[in-house]
Amino acid sequence: MQTDKIALIAPNQDFTLRAVDLFRDWGERIHVAMASGKDVIAIAQQLSEKGADVLICYATFDEAVKTTVSIPTVSLRPGVLDILRGVQQTKNWLAENKEEQDNTKLVVGLSGDSIVDNATLITDIVGLKTKVLSGVPAAGPDEIAAIVSEVPNIAALENVQPEFITNGIPVFPVAVGREALLQSVRQARELVAAGRANAAKLKQFQAIMEFTGEGIVAIDSRRQITYMNHAAEKMLKTSEEQVNTNLAAAFLADINLDDTLHYGQTRIVSLTGGDQQALACRVVPMIVGGQTIGAVLTITEAQFVYKDKWSKDHGGKGYKAVYHFDDFITANASMKETIAAAKNYAGVDSTILINGDTGTGKEIIAQSIHNYSRRSGGPFVAVNCAALPESLLESELFGYEYGAFTGARKNGKKGLFEQADQGTIFLDEIGEISLSIQARLLRVIQQREIMRIGGDKIIPVDVGVIAATHRDLPELIAKGLFRRDLYHRLSILRLKLLPLAARQEDIPCLVEKINHKLAAKLLKRPLQFSAPAWNILNRYQWPGNVRELESVIERLMILKQDYVVTGNDLERVLDSDCDRQDDGIRLVPKGTMQEMEQSIIRQVLQETGSHEHTAKILGISTTTIWRKTRTFQNERSNFKMKEE
Ligand SMILES: Nc1ncnc2c1ncn2[C@@H]1O[C@H](COP(=O)(O)OP(=O)(O)OP(=O)(O)O)[C@@H](O)[C@H]1O
Missing domain, CATH: 3.40.50.10660 (PrpR receptor domain-like)
Incomplete structure (x- = not known):
């Protein structure tokens, strides 16, 4: 255990001797130094440099010492x-x-x-x-x-x-008597403990900051950088030490910090990173007790906010759609009709609105429509409207001219509508955009021409527009959050994707397809699902839809040593998902008698939090509950050991 290094600065020899005696009696290892008014600061500094964690100073010295050392001090006064x-x-x-x-x-x-x-x-x-x-x-x-x-x-x-x-x-x-002295020692220990707890929290906090993919920079009110994580260093091709040498670092010069530091405004600016990549930087004031004490900058590589990242990875040449209608697996009659409608829609140029819960395949459909249309030779530009802050979304969609705002590039920048020329723009999460962008979007969709921010030229664009949302847009309209005219413009052609739970017949073919695709990707044998496992697959609610199904199969394939999936295996994997949900979605107990029993006991235990209550509710003895949960835990740890 770490020992606290406490030092006491005493005002005279008499007190010094008394304190030394008392500390000896109490078994305290506290360094006692004697100082006069003249040398007290020098002595305090020496003690601090030698590694003291805290200084106890006689009250007369405290003020002077407190302002010269960075370690905490305790003022010693008569009690x-x-x-x-x-x-x-x-x-x-x-x-x-x-x-x-x-x-x-x-x-x-x-x-x-x-x-x-x-x-x-x-x-x-x-x-x-x-x-x-x-x-x-x-x-x-x-x-x-x-x-x-x-x-x-x-x-x-x-x-x-x-x-x-x-x-x-x-x-x-x-x-100062013994009680006051003892009290000051206690106070000093508390300060050291609080300091250690704070340091541990700070370390934890820094670890989180390092873990995130976003660049994070903290600046104090004098514009000095007080913290910069590795992600920011990488993006800006600099280092915290380098940056700290000058007050206004090169990249800070591109950001007008006055609005944030003086007027407490949150701003979003575009930056160019060390590799000339486009960066989006959000500048937020740090406000403590109503006073702006600095700012926090979060920096994102602009490309990460576009869904086209995967197409860059896969297609290698920027905006490319990889999915075709054949990739969309379904055995459901209504979904087959939807696909047929989508194929028809691909033949015309009208705007299409796809509605469906998360993970139901909205993007697959959007890409398939593009690849099935006359625009298939052109770019497919997908943008997640929810991932970009408002002002950045606006400049990214419509582009800007030089000087339009702080951080704007010298030659201005093409917006995504311009980049999607001759192709398709996919506006995902359209329900999340602000009313002011909705107004601008309406004009572009109606007139198929854009004007860059800060520009005065009208630029015609030949773009197919597909929008998608999981939200109920008529409900947003009723709440005044979405423009009715835009909704009508966007939804000339509509496609509705059903949640997976509403098309159970899709589960076997999706499992089959995903199982084989993942086995090939992970170089593993395809999984075999037992009858109870199929039972669960068919009856589970799948709140994350096909995406969740994919991740469950992938997890099983990675975790399981063998390739046969039992009902228990599946329940455990799904259970860990359920733990994270607070929307009340429950797995209906099913499987073998033993599996069902375990599932019920676990659910009631979770709800009551007590073995006694659970026993009462289920009408069995507490001992039986304990025995059964122990068996269950043993099985669980066997499973975990196998996983490891
Ligand atoms: N019918 C399907 N056939 C095959 N794969 C599917 C199907 N539906 C969805 N997927 C897969 O599920 C995952 C999610 O699909 P997609 O990104 O298209 O959903 P989404 O509705 O756009 O989700 P979100 O709204 O969360 O962005 C993808 O990996 C996709 O390959």
Whole structure:
């Protein structure tokens, strides 16, 4: 275990010796250094450099030390008990030496508001009139003498040299006692522990920052870069050290930070990366307690927000559609009609709207239509409208001219509509775009011509438009979130893809196709599904549709040592999916009796969180529940071991 390195700075030899003795008695390993007002800063710095985690400073030194070292400090002051002791001594002396106590006054010379308050309170309680002399170290002999002469009976003082006191008045020092010292050590330990916890959190936070694919840069209010993750370094072809050498790094010069740092605005700017690649940079103010203390920049490679990445990977030549209608597997009569309609639609130039839940194959259909159309020789440009922030989406769709906004490239940039000329643009997640882009989109779709942002030229484009959404657009229209006129323009031709659960007859042929495709890809033997496994495949709800089916089969193929998939294997894989869903989707128990039993017990256990309740609900003994869950866990860990 790591030991805390605590150091105490004491004001005089007397205190130093006392502290050393006390620490020895308590078994505390605390370094004690003695300092005067003159050398306290140098000593604090030395202690910090030698690796002290925290400094306990006598209150008189604390302010000066706190501002010079970066480690935390604890201020050591007399506690309530110490004041009480001084006051009590005073009272005793008065009782012995003075007959008349009414006029007696006590001077408590202390520094620090809380101590002064405590002192006043205590003297009130014990019935002494008080004259508080605060900020004692700053008070000079004349000031003290003046006050003492005003209240000539008694004085209890801390940090006041007795020689300042005249007229033979006794001094009962209010000195830091053992309790206050012990309290300061506790405080110091808490600070070290909190510091360690923070450092651990910071490490965790940094690990997350490093794990993300986005570039992240943090900037303070002086525009100094305080953090930059590896992804950002790679994209900007720089390093945190390099960047930090100059106040406004080269890439920061391209971003007008004033709007963010002075006016708290979030902005999106286009940047050019170290490899001349297009970057999208979101600049967000960092606001603490209502004050902008800096900004966070998240940087994405613009190409990642386009779905055409896969087509670049697969086709090698930019925007290319790879799917054909033959790739769309279905045995469902209604879906076959949809495919037939889609083939017809491919023969005309009208806009097509595809509606369907996630993973139902909207993009396959869009690509197939393109490849089946007269535009098949042209580009297929797919853009995920939900993946781009509004202003970037606008400039990416319609392009911009030089000087249109900060970070705009010298020669301007072609928008995706222009790039899709002679081909098809696929606007996925169309339900997510803002009303202002909807207005612009409507004009482009109606007139088939665009005007770049900041430009004045009308550019005609010959583009087929296919839009897709999983949302209910009429419902968005009713809520005022989608333009009715755009909806009518987009949905001249409509295609509706059914969720997988509504076309069970597709499951066998999809499983067959996916199984063989993945086996070839992963160089594995195709899986064989047992009867209970088929049962589950057919009856599961498949909220992620075909995409989920694909990933379940892929997971099984990777995890399983053999190639026969039992109902249990499948349930476990699906279960891990269900764990992540909070939409109440449940696997209806099925399979063998034992499988069904386990499934039911597991579900009720999850719901009640208690073996006793589960036993009551199911009408069996708690012992039986425990036994059955143990068997189940053993089987589960066997499965896991096999997986590993
Ligand atoms: N009928 C089908 N036949 C074969 N594969 C399919 C079918 N439907 C979907 N897939 C596969 O499922 C995955 C998801 O398909 P796709 O990307 O076209 O769905 P989507 O509806 O566009 O999803 P999202 O709305 O989430 O983008 C792809 O890997 C695709 O190959």
